[in-house]
Amino acid sequence: MIVFTKAGLAISVASVVLNSFVRATSFDGQYLQPNSTNDAVEWWWGSAVGTPESAGTPGPVLQFLFYQGYSILVDSDHSSLPEYYFTINGFFPNGSDFSVTVPATSGNIIEGAGNVVTGTWGEVGSFQTSHDLKTMYVSFNAPDAPYGISGTMHFTSNRANHFGCNVTDSPYFDEFMPPPSQALTEAEQILFTQLGWAVSIPGGTVDVDVTINGTRLQFSGNGYHDQNWMPLALNEFVSSWYFGFAEIGPYTLSYVSVTPVNSSIAFNTGYLATDQAVLQNQCSVNGTKITDISIIQPKGEMTGAQGTVAPSTWTLSYIIEDGTEFEFEMVPTAANPNLNIYQRWTGSITGGKKGDESYEGVATFEWLNPGLNVYSSSA
């Protein structure tokens, strides 16, 4: 039985039935088994964003993704890389960008006491979360050409770990699936029932000390760490995906907005917290309710990656359960990666509670666009 076809290549149903997940007992553990016989992908992502040296420049930034499998699969023979690798993207304090993909011979996750998780990517990289998810340690060990990355990152969390949707027992979005009367496509079902999200470190600080091709990059910045997994590569069921996070004034925030392939659904999840309370941790299909929502809206136009048009501004709104509104505006300074299928911007963020004090900060916000949707501010 053929479920998806793309570019003339058939992907067998074997990849779709990968739903009996290896449920980790640790929050940040292994949830799927991506390997060369399936199209599953699982990644551990972390970000350090420092205060820019001057307004309008993006550095310093260091971001990593430890991968098992492929987030974007262009053919089904898995030939482009080994199954295990990590990617590094970032900016030096002067705004120059850098990026590298480091292949690994293995990508093992071992669970320890409490929420301790140790990830070992061959000899080239590793990470470890602490039992209480308050800290995370990351190490890179590929100093030689052609990779040129070594050093460490130490995260200290300022918020409790969370799944989306304000639940403690499921990393999936199935409770927020549109009613059964509405027949969902396979792509929509995978989004709601099999795409997992676990946020171990919603915000906090991170100390970075790495060497990139002989140049030391050392800074303290805002830290964030989460994990995603799915039974297919993202491009096989997702058309568009907005994601972002920031620390601004008293607020720690993140959001995701996803539209599956061939779907009119925009599924939103939003998280907004201070050190006093979690103000929101919601999931919803865009347009189905008017409070306890988060909406991310691209605005304006600028030149994007590879000759495309990209938004020049993003407005992020949260309306919490009691109707209180928060609004933030994000403006990109630079993108890395900067591809038509994936633009990850570093930029400024301003805003807060509507009518109240406005704060300023730095943010990371991205548009994964495997569907190559064309953006226009008038659409």
Ligand SMILES: *[C@@H]1O[C@H](CO)[C@@H](O)[C@H](O)[C@H]1NC(C)=O
């Ligand atoms: C690959 O993953 C599948 C689950 O999709 C599992 O049944 C199989 O044993 C795995 N193969 C290897 C070589 O680990």
Ligand SMILES: *[C@@H]1O[C@H](CO)[C@@H](O)[C@H](O)[C@H]1NC(C)=O
């Ligand atoms: C910025 O800093 C990096 C690392 O020191 C250096 O390689 C690069 O040439 C610098 N770029 C500019 C434009 O000065």
Ligand SMILES: *[C@@H]1O[C@H](CO)[C@@H](O)[C@H](O)[C@H]1NC(C)=O
């Ligand atoms: C180190 O230099 C090589 C060769 O120029 C380059 O391909 C690689 O991306 C660089 N490493 C990093 C971490 O930027």
Ligand SMILES: *[C@@H]1O[C@H](CO)[C@@H](O)[C@H](O)[C@H]1NC(C)=O
């Ligand atoms: C999306 O729609 C196109 C055109 O109808 C079709 O060729 C394609 O198979 C669909 N993709 C999925 C994942 O349903």
Ligand SMILES: *[C@@H]1O[C@H](CO)[C@@H](O)[C@H](O)[C@H]1NC(C)=O
């Ligand atoms: C999260 O769930 C708890 C328990 O159901 C509830 O008391 C709280 O109001 C919810 N918070 C938000 C922000 O939805």
Ligand SMILES: *[C@@H]1O[C@H](CO)[C@@H](O)[C@H](O)[C@H]1NC(C)=O
């Ligand atoms: C989400 O809903 C708002 C109105 O509630 C609308 O302005 C916006 O365009 C919608 N976004 C998407 C992606 O559908």
